[in-house]
Amino acid sequence: MKIVTKSFLRYLQRRLTLSILQIMGVTCGVAGVVGMIMSAQTALKSFKNAIEFLRGKSTHSIQRHAGPLEESFLLELAQDPSVEHFSPVIERRLRLDNGETIRILGIDPFLDRFIRPEFSNIEFLDKNETLPEAFLSFLINEREALIDHNLKKELKIKENRLLYTEKGPIHIKGSFPNPSGEPLIIMDIGHLQKLYNLDGYIDRVDLILSDEQGFISRWKEGFLIQASKERSETFSGMLKSFRLNLEALSLLALFVGVFLIYNTSMFAVVSRRRDAGILRSLGANRIEIFLAFLSEILLLGILGGAFGGLSGFFLTRFLTKLIGSSISNLYFFLRPEPIGWSIWIIIIGIAIGCGASLLGGAIPLLELIRTDPVKALSGRVGSQESSRKAIRAAIGGIFVLFLSFILFILPGSHIYVGFSGVFGFILGVSLLTGLLLILLYPILRKILSVFGGIPGKVAAGNIRQNIGRTGVAIAAFMISLSMSIGLSLMIGSFRQSLIWWMNSQICGDLYIGKIDEAEVPEEFYEELKRIEGIDGVHPYRNVQVFYQKTSINVSAVDPFVLERFARFGWLKGGDENWDEVKEGGVIISESFSRRFGVKTGDRITLEGIQGPVDFKVGAIFYDYTTEHGLVMMDRKTFIKTFGDRTLNNIGIFFDPNNPKRDELLREVKKRAEARGLTVLSGSQLHQNVLKVFEETFSVTRSMRAIAIIVAFFGIAGAILTLFIERTREFGIYRGLGFSANQVARMTLMEGLGMGFISFIFSIGVGTLLAILLIKIINLRSFNWTIFYFTSWQPYLLTGITAMIASIGAAIYPIWRVYRTYPQIQIREE
Template identity: 30%
Template sequence: MNSTPPGRVIKTVFPRSLVRLGWRYVVSHAWQSFLMVLGIALGVAVMVSIDLANASASRAFSLSAEAVTGKATHQIVSVSGKMDETVYTNLRLSGKVELAAPVVTALVSSEVLGGAPLQLLGIDPFADSPFRGYLGSGNELDTESLTPFLTRTGAVLLSAELAARSGLVPGNSFTLDFEGRTREVFLAGTLSAADALTRRSLNGLVLADIATAQDLTEKTGQLDRIDLILPEDDPGAATALQADLPAGVRLEAVEARQGSIEQMTAAFQLNLTALSMLALVVGLFLIYNTMTFSVVRRRGLFGTLRSLGVTRSEVFTLVISEALLVGVVGSLLGVGLGILLGRNTVNMVSQTINDLYFTTTVRAVGLPFSSLVKGGVIGVLATLATAVPPAVEAALVEPRAAQLRSGLEKKTRLITGLMGLAGLILAGSGVLLFQIPAKNNIPGLAGTVMVVIGFAMLSAVAMRGLLTAVTPLTGRLFGSLGRMAPRNLVNTLSRTAVAVAALMVAVAVTIGVTLMIDSFRFTVNVWLEQTLQSDVYISAPSFTANTSTISIDPRVVDQVAAWPGLARADRLRSTAIESPDGPVNLSATTNPDVGKERLFKAGSRAPDEIMQALREGSVLLSEPLANRLNLSVGDSISLYTPEGERNFPVAAIFYDYASSQGSLLIWMEQYRQIWGDTAVTSIGLRLPPGSDPDQVVRDLQSGLQTDQQLIIRPNKSLRQDVMEVFDRTFAITAALRILATIVAFIGVLSTLLLLQLEKQREIGVLKALGLTGKQLWQLVMLETGLMGLTAGILAVPTGVALSLILIYVINLRSFGWTLQFDMRLGAFAMGLLIAVSAALLAGVVPAWRLSRMEAAEAIRYE
């Protein structure tokens, strides 16, 4: 029996000589390999950090929800937000449900506990154990703590970790802030969980007996909900129970309710992920560019190898192996950088979710291992996929043709037109994808990538045309060198076109995102100027930045109504109303000019007609809500009321940028008649001409008699606060834009360095013919500057197209609002500056090296 030596096996599969050849190339071009690794590492790092932030935010929401809902399968809730506790009493007496527990919840905070939002959970200890088990043996709560918890007024429980961090021990008293009021509580004991996840949940929880919670939140005799555990093997149990419930209360599945809340942030997180992928895409352009350049540069070597018997598959494997090495090292480095970046992005994403969507009480959730693996795998696979075209090009090299540089350039010129046509087709196909209706934005994001790549494929044709057109001008300005530089670039399209395309895409992304942010800011400013017409605003403190649902002390409402020197006081009630489509943000107003002071979509009625319809029972929908529910003027929206489901005619649709979930506007009198809610959440004061809003604010702050902390601010201050939230929201977008620009800068630096150093023999001939060092500097700077200028010019239409897609496709589908396009020259100037600066900087090192090289040494280069 014959045996094959191990060395022979390796040689048969992939010759060791080729391994040494590939490794020698990587080592001899160490700085080039380093830049490639750095480019892919930054791309992967951005993607990993965003994925960590999204996963952390989602897990924080899940833990916050689980801390409150426990093992409940269903909940009984009131459509008005207030449920009499007799509903629970009657439910238990009926015997129709075996496992039920009353719950009172509220968001509170305490300076002693760090000032962050905490979930106050009021429970019945004797009914709650099947649901949450916080008072069970696993949490180590002793009898000494349980007794005061059940018998002492204001007694609460905290996690042992939170209490220790805050310097509290059982027996201490401290204060809780609830809706602007301060309440004193007593720490009866602490809870210690057996596992890490439960400990994190407990760290955001203040546990109280239900009577204590009712007293702290002024909900005496009322419940927020009733938790139920219904048998899974009896699907008819929920239907039967709903039929027996009194009017004004509903039965909801916990999973469906939490799912509707999580969907609020789905579009936001998807768009963050897509934006983070742009940095990776730019890094992949760098890989493709560099790998293509290395293949073009080694065509002669590959031709020689093919002449010596090396197969196409071996050449292909050689190039792919080089890319694999770069991908693995870059991805590993990127995962590590992503963890470091993730610490900041987690905070930024969590802050945005708390500002715009909902408040989570769990903050530290650890690093999801799946995010790290996913980032590393995507980085490696994307690198390999990007290296396939140049690897195929290397494998298809014919031995004789490989030695002819002119043949390569002739082939490049021939396929340039075909590439441009393919780019048009690809971009057109991307536009067609925008027409596909979809619940998520994946077709839109895929179409965006296709359009950008399509523009990149057009860049070679456009580059040849631009450089040919500019040659007479550069000739007049710089003489023979001015004619030589653009012609050199056109004659070496196999090298220069990919580099210009890569730089163009990176700069276009910067321009597109900048225009989108500027347009958003411009739109929000116009919206604020039109919507915020009152001179002074009064509201209660809130954990969310967009809309407060916290009620103002009724005594304050009465005092303001009688306050001297006011032209008018408009009251607003903001709350969440249940509907067949999930929770709907509702605002009830007394503003008689709302028909004039809102910006309405085309097709809406005249302002006077809108106000008349509003007073008669119709409602106004914000654009995001109308788009989410696919409603138009003349349609009806269904809401749950205390008397049952009711349809409300839609009188008009207005532009609104406070919430991507949208809102509904109703006349205050109609709202109070239907829901019986007399609360007020904000007051807008109109002052007579010549009044000083700041003085009115000071007078109100000192003159209002209340124990509730209030936020009283003039119009200007409110606008500033809104724009601060806007800036926080786009802080992570701006950071991603900067990182993508850094990746692009590294890419063009690497490429242009290679391109100039590869022309060493040509430069040697020119020096032998009398080219001076100064002229050499001029030639190199002209070539690199022209490449940067070309990339910058081509990036302008690409960036504009990208911004239009982001505004009218991505934002509209993701968030439901229409932005006004605002084209500022600053974005174009910044893009051109980045492109030209990067290109010129990249030319400094090769110009310096080539100017110091002797002509004979340069000619011997090849």
């Protein structure tokens, strides 16, 4: 047994290049899996930690259903017998001069120490001041703030350092511990009120209650009271769709990675048939052959898994930043800390590498030990036998595709059922690859003979003859190329749908607002309405409220302005339904309709300042602002319901033929900037939205690139394995008169032929994958419709990628052709 195992392991040393390539194949597969899964988990864990840290020890929070909370309310709250401790809070985003946005919290230091005791552990920067002097300075001076330790190190804050923001310079007085990793700035709540013009108002009050039921019974009318756990679940629920898509990408990485490792370990077994035959003829039994092969596969899995875990660790640090950026843009400002090093990363990598390697090598290994020694000595599997296997695999693929179709048409299916259907579709078409290759062989033979002459014709025959190896490599490459096409078409369709939506609904000439979440003064809105010549002044307010214990968005609009200038895309209803909005009704987004099963004509109930209010749904419109659902109502109805008169932004509209348009645009911009308000043209706002869109899909694009790299090693391994197996055959070709250039051309044609077939298959598979992602996965994840837009660019880029990867995979075998003499190639080892 020891001798047999040594002979197998010595092969790895003799075929060092192939061994390295196989290890790199396992490494890339494991790295993709570890990188995607761990970065997603790290970002989501950071999100949870940030929520928990901001919650502190509070048991509940109280706020208005919409809009700010009156500060005078604290006097009554302090006398409530159920309140043990309370802390008023203002929470905003502060934009630094470098463009970075950081959460800033306004608190009362004396009240908040019972809720968030970490804020009491302050390290003041000025060592010359006593602790009471420094603390008193923080309370008195309006421009002083505290930052967390991590942000202090990052910004290299030293004594008396000023932090420059769009609100002006802020003096950093000290720092505090922040275990969540999210950057945070703290100011006295009174100073933050002045900074954001919120005199007399706060956002919420965090509470520690002794009697929950008694408190709720006294304060439930007109207020939103949430248990801290419920509030955390609300934030987590906001991330549900995003988390599901991260999990899908992680599973996709796992699928592609395992497929490549399967490909690699399968090559390691089938390319050794002749070696196994020799050892069997010398007296080795089946068990010894099995264990020897098993040790080789495990060695590849261990080495590749270890390197893959290490590579995945570095990939995780890159992907974590991308995911954190996406979460910040869409939901909740977050800067997740990159995962720290742990030996468990290597162990996880080895486990994935060994598991997938055993899975890939199990079937061919069992076939090998059952093969007759004389038949095994021939080395390669016969064409007829390979054809039978391809047909059996295709039958299995058709069955898997049928199961996937059943999963797709199940009514009301969960998103995981949709994901299972997509993975089944990918697996099914990969099993069909061998049969499709056999059917398309005549066409491939003609194409390669046209471009490569006789060497091209021979190359096509070699691809067909060795379908047991080339079929798996082509399937792996096809899946990666299909992912590239499918994801590109999905992203492109989403982008075009977003542009259509913006041109229809965000069509103002100017938008005036506040980047830092401060409100636009209502008196400025009234001032703009008095300017003669402006055709439309649109006030906009968006708040989060709860419907059926789930967070949704409610927007206050002016239906008269929108009816005149906007062109909403209607799923149900039309422009005539603006009349219902004017009379106190509402219109809802597609995502709200699908999420809660609400149709036109139904009534929905929202909690207002004076209790529940019923609204009739007039129409359903397409919307991409939030997947959680949007209810749109007249501003007058909104103020009556929620008592909130604040504004997020103002839109300015002009008729195209208005002669005073340019003059008035300059005037409005001048007045807005004088008030410190941000002014964006319609096109600038569109560009900002598209920028967020591009950043959101950066993770998906990274996954697509990883899949292409992974597939490259699959093709390279197949070509190199075929070259090593057929070394003697190449020598015979040279002996029959083929020149080195012709043999090299034959090798190149094999690589290009495999890449070409993979690309042809991926055109259909990638297009179908895009349709499945758009019509099933996206709709079940986000409850909104993406319209399918086709484009030639994904196909062109994928085709170029396929050809470049195929040529790159053939470079080393071609180099070996020129470096090896025919006499050496023909000689039996």
